[in-house]
Amino acid sequence: MKGVRIFCLSFLLLCLVLSLSMRSPALSPDYVVAVAENTPVSGSFYPKNRPITIAIVPKSLDNPVFVDSMETSMQTAKELGVNLEWVGPFKVDPDLQVKIIEGLIWRKVDGIAISTSDPEKIRKVIDKAVAAGIKVATIDADCPGSKRLFYCGTDNYKAGWACGEAMVKIVTERGLAHKRLRTAILTGGIEAHNLNERIRGFQEAVAGKLDLEYVALLACDDDTTTGAKMVEAYIKEHPETDLFFFAGGWAFFGPTESMPLYQEWCNNGGIAVSMDTFYSVLQAAKKGFAQALVGQDFRKMGVLTVKYLVDAIQGKPVPMEYIDTGLELADESNFDQLLSEKKPWEMK
Amino acid sequence: MTALKSVFAGLQNRLVNTFKLRSLRTKFILSFVALSTIPMVILATFSYGVYHDILQQNIQSYTSEVIDRVDRNLEIYLSDLERILELRNDYYNLQFIKLSLAGDVEGNRKFTFRLWENLNNIRNYKTELRDVSITTIGGVTIGCYGVTHTDLSQNKLFQTLANRTSKENSIAIWGPHPDWLGGPVFSVGKAIHGDYDNFLGMMSIDVDVELLDRICGNIRLGKTGYIMLVDEDNRIIYHPNPELIGKMIGALLGESSLTDWQQDFTTKMGPGNQLIRVKTFAPANWKIIGLSNRFELATEMQKITRLALTIIVSTILVLTLMAVYFAHLLTNPLKELQQSMRQASEDLNTNAVIHTMDEIGELSETFNQMLARIRQLMNQSVQEQEKMRRTEMRALQEQIKPHFIYNTLDLIIGLLETNKNEDVINTVEALGAFFRTSLSHGQELITIREEVEHVRNYLYIQKIRHGDKYNYLIEVEEQLLNKKTIKLILQPIVENAIYHGVRELETAGGLITIKGFFMEDANTVCFQVIDNGVGMDPAKMEDINRCLRESGTEQRYFGISNVNERIRLAFGPEYGVELSATPGGGVTVTIKLPVVK
Numbered sequence: 001m002k003g004v005r006i007f008c009l010s011f012l013l014l015c016l017v018l019s020l021s022m023r024s025p026a027l028s029p030d031y032v033v034a035v036a037e038n039t040p041v042s043g044s045f046y047p048k049n050r051p052i053t054i055a056i057v058p059k060s061l062d063n064p065v066f067v068d069s070m071e072t073s074m075q076t077a078k079e080l081g082v083n084l085e086w087v088g089p090f091k092v093d094p095d096l097q098v099k100i101i102e103g104l105i106w107r108k109v110d111g112i113a114i115s116t117s118d119p120e121k122i123r124k125v126i127d128k129a130v131a132a133g134i135k136v137a138t139i140d141a142d143c144p145g146s147k148r149l150f151y152c153g154t155d156n157y158k159a160g161w162a163c164g165e166a167m168v169k170i171v172t173e174r175g176l177a178h179k180r181l182r183t184a185i186l187t188g189g190i191e192a193h194n195l196n197e198r199i200r201g202f203q204e205a206v207a208g209k210l211d212l213e214y215v216a217l218l219a220c221d222d223d224t225t226t227g228a229k230m231v232e233a234y235i236k237e238h239p240e241t242d243l244f245f246f247a248g249g250w251a252f253f254g255p256t257e258s259m260p261l262y263q264e265w266c267n268n269g270g271i272a273v274s275m276d277t278f279y280s281v282l283q284a285a286k287k288g289f290a291q292a293l294v295g296q297d298f299r300k301m302g303v304l305t306v307k308y309l310v311d312a313i314q315g316k317p318v319p320m321e322y323i324d325t326g327l328e329l330a331d332e333s334n335f336d337q338l339l340s341e342k343k344p345w346e347m348k
Numbered sequence: 349m350t351a352l353k354s355v356f357a358g359l360q361n362r363l364v365n366t367f368k369l370r371s372l373r374t375k376f377i378l379s380f381v382a383l384s385t386i387p388m389v390i391l392a393t394f395s396y397g398v399y400h401d402i403l404q405q406n407i408q409s410y411t412s413e414v415i416d417r418v419d420r421n422l423e424i425y426l427s428d429l430e431r432i433l434e435l436r437n438d439y440y441n442l443q444f445i446k447l448s449l450a451g452d453v454e455g456n457r458k459f460t461f462r463l464w465e466n467l468n469n470i471r472n473y474k475t476e477l478r479d480v481s482i483t484t485i486g487g488v489t490i491g492c493y494g495v496t497h498t499d500l501s502q503n504k505l506f507q508t509l510a511n512r513t514s515k516e517n518s519i520a521i522w523g524p525h526p527d528w529l530g531g532p533v534f535s536v537g538k539a540i541h542g543d544y545d546n547f548l549g550m551m552s553i554d555v556d557v558e559l560l561d562r563i564c565g566n567i568r569l570g571k572t573g574y575i576m577l578v579d580e581d582n583r584i585i586y587h588p589n590p591e592l593i594g595k596m597i598g599a600l601l602g603e604s605s606l607t608d609w610q611q612d613f614t615t616k617m618g619p620g621n622q623l624i625r626v627k628t629f630a631p632a633n634w635k636i637i638g639l640s641n642r643f644e645l646a647t648e649m650q651k652i653t654r655l656a657l658t659i660i661v662s663t664i665l666v667l668t669l670m671a672v673y674f675a676h677l678l679t680n681p682l683k684e685l686q687q688s689m690r691q692a693s694e695d696l697n698t699n700a701v702i703h704t705m706d707e708i709g710e711l712s713e714t715f716n717q718m719l720a721r722i723r724q725l726m727n728q729s730v731q732e733q734e735k736m737r738r739t740e741m742r743a744l745q746e747q748i749k750p751h752f753i754y755n756t757l758d759l760i761i762g763l764l765e766t767n768k769n770e771d772v773i774n775t776v777e778a779l780g781a782f783f784r785t786s787l788s789h790g791q792e793l794i795t796i797r798e799e800v801e802h803v804r805n806y807l808y809i810q811k812i813r814h815g816d817k818y819n820y821l822i823e824v825e826e827q828l829l830n831k832k833t834i835k836l837i838l839q840p841i842v843e844n845a846i847y848h849g850v851r852e853l854e855t856a857g858g859l860i861t862i863k864g865f866f867m868e869d870a871n872t873v874c875f876q877v878i879d880n881g882v883g884m885d886p887a888k889m890e891d892i893n894r895c896l897r898e899s900g901t902e903q904r905y906f907g908i909s910n911v912n913e914r915i916r917l918a919f920g921p922e923y924g925v926e927l928s929a930t931p932g933g934g935v936t937v938t939i940k941l942p943v944v945k
Binding site: 050053055061062064067070071074075078083085086087088089090099100102103106107345346 | 451453454457458460461464465468492493494495496497499526528529530
């Protein structure tokens with residue numbers, strides 16, 4: 001009996017010792033989280049007594065239409081003693097534009113002016129900025145329904161309407177008003193409110209006066225090269241097109257030599273009306289690439305936007321919510337005059 | 349309940365009986381298991397230690413290798429960025445800075461657009477690049493997202509580069525911080541100098557800290573170990589747990605862990621039993637820290653130990669079963685032999701059944717031989733006992749033979765006729781005592797005192813009968829009287845001495861002396877019946893002595909042979925009767941007996 005007990009106890013003891021020796025301690029969690037309070041990584045971007053800082057956010061940096069606005073806004077800011085930042089996505093990218101505006105909110109700039117590339121996406125971030133106490137305006141392209149303080153730019157509906165009237169006039173003069181005409185439209189972004197307003201104005205201006213069949217709506221995302229390529233490709237495929245409405249002058253910002261088929265189409269009687277009266281667009285129109293142009297005043301946009309934003313930041317009233325910077329009409333009669341008054345961009 | 353208890357009690361008894369420690373079987377099993385287990389346990393313990401050390405070394409070298417790899421990857425990445433930063437002296441960059449510092453916005457149009465395009469193209473080289481920018485000493489920054497204003501006093505990178513001389517051409521690094529979009533980046537930059545080595549600004553690249561996650565994030569040191577990065581201010585700039593980024597390393601690993609990190613690959617123990625390896629990433633003066641969990645080592649060891657234990661336990665189990673089997677093989681013949689012995693203790697006619705040809709088989713055979721011998725001895729003993737009874741009976745018959753009784757009765761009648769009443773009484777008493785001793789209630793052994801009295805009664809009766817023809821003398825040592833002897837050994841000898849010795853003498857004067865004494869060794873009793881009668885022919889004496897030495901010749905010389913035979917049957921062949929001539933005539937009969945208490 002005693003022997004059995006000793007044997008069993010020894011065996012159990014051996015097993016116990018071995019099992020205890022193998023017992024693994026519980027694994028600690030991956031990271032020890034009991035640490036000191038986080039120290040802020042970075043302070044404010046600006047010193048406390050910094051000058052007023054205003055940021056203008058164009059749809060994209062690579063769109064030369066904003067050059068005038070940028071320059072005049074910077075000069076105005078300098079005159080007013082405020083800092084002006086010109087920030088935006090290099091190419092049209094509504095999501096990145098939202099991100100940039102959020103960055104500006106984080107940095108607590110005093111004012112922001114936005115050229116809205118997609119109102120649906122931008123609206124919320126505008127409201128967020130307003131809620132953060134930042135004075136927000138829109139420039140060039142409005143964001144209806146947002147809490148922005150004011151819009152400064154072209155009345156795009158009126159601009160489209162003017163394009164439509166110019167188209168009616170040319171078509172009527174050529175005796176084609178009775179004919180059903182295949183019409184293509186080039187726009188920048190499908191969602192861009194300002195461009196859609198232009199298209200709406202154009203369509204309503206010609207309605208009842210011309211019988212237009214809208215056969216294509218081409219979107220070049222405000223890219224000049226893409227615009228030219230799309231137009232050239234479309235004309236190659238559809239030379240039977242009768243009319244072209246350019247909601248922006250992107251296709252003519254670059255050298256027109258890249259559009260031989262379009263040029264041939266124009267020479268064969270194609271009729272085109274385009275927005276914008278920049279130097280390169282006027283040059284193209286003079287070559288016959290467009291019969292009429294409706295221009296915007298980007299210089300004025302830059303000046304007024306900065307001025308009224310600074311006023312708003314300083315607590316002064318803004319005269320109106322909708323600041324129309326006016327239109328500039330051009331046709332064969334004043335192409336040369338306008339060309340003499342304007343300068344090429346010379347960006348490259 | 350009672351039934352259950354009895355079942356348990358039965359089982360316990362069975363177990364106890366099965367594992368009796370004193371049993372050969374249990375000893376064999378325990379020895380076998382102990383001899384095979386102890387070396388195994390020693391080997392396992394030794395191997396455990398060695399394996400533990402090797403594993404720990406492997407973990408350290410693996411951690412060092414991983415840290416080296418991180419160091420190399422960071423270096424490669426930085427060298428790529430350095431090459432990009434060599435573009436800082438590009439014409440467009442310098443023109444932009446100069447015109448910007450001059451406040452010529454319109455004149456800068458061309459360079460602004462060109463730079464936006466260039467910087468965005470550069471940024472697209474690598475996915476982790478958040479921004480590439482040029483910052484002037486006027487605080488204007490042109491980058492991938494446009495033109496901004498920078499508070500130079502808050503920009504560590506700019507301050508570092510601005511405070512360098514134009515000869516110091518190396519890159520500067522600013523650890524993780526938010527970029528102007530609020531995202532975490534670290535910045536690498538190089539100074540831009542003008543024609544007169546004057547500091548004009550810097551070209552910088554903001555890299556998403558996600559890069560650090562890409563380089564370090566997938567690295568796992570074991571299951572829970574990881575790599576972390578710490579900047580020169582001991583702030584965590586990369587940790588797999590994003591919540592810890594930006595916190596001080598001292599809070600994570602303890603303040604004491606911050607010392608002695610000047611040398612690469614310092615190994616320290618951190619909280620939570622963590623093994624810490626550190627290397628400095630020289631270009632940024634960052635610390636690459638590898639933390640591995642020593643508990644995992646224990647987990648690894650546990651696997652090994654579990655395997656070893658499984659093997660050991662299985663082996664012990666198998667060895668125990670084998671030991672039981674071998675013990676069964678070995679002890680079963682022994683048990684059978686034991687069973688046979690037990691049976692043999694009750695019945696000598698059984699034999700052990702021999703199954704094996706080994707030692708146990710030989711033992712069984714020897715046992716069987718022993719049994720056969722015992723049976724033989726038993727038979728012999730039975731025969732000897734029977735023979736003893738027979739000779740005793742014959743000796744008794746000799747003593748109560750009719751003519752001795754008739755002669756004695758005639759003697760008594762004669763005494764009565766002569767009115768020797770007292771002699772009659774004495775003779776009758778002697779005769780009664782004579783026969784009482786002869787029968788002795790069937791006892792085989794009687795005291796020497798009784799034997800001497802018996803022969804004394806016989807001599808008294810014979811002396812009455814034979815008158816003064818002879819005399820007798822009994823000299824027995826007092827110490828001898830209480831010792832024992834088989835009965836009726838002296839009377840036949842004395843009878844021979846009377847009838848063949850002293851009665852044959854022509855004249856009176858015959859003497860029969862009976863002596864009893866211890867021999868020199870004190871282990872032997874010696875009786876001598878000495879007569880001075882007519883003596884005996886030496887040839888006859890020799891013949892009688894030969895008959896006495898050899899068994900089975902009792903038919904001749906019946907009286908003396910019967911005595912001799914009974915002595916030898918009772919005490920062994922070294923005892924018995926021997927005749928010799930009495931010096932001066934007559935015969936001396938010597939009887940040797942063992943001392944029986």
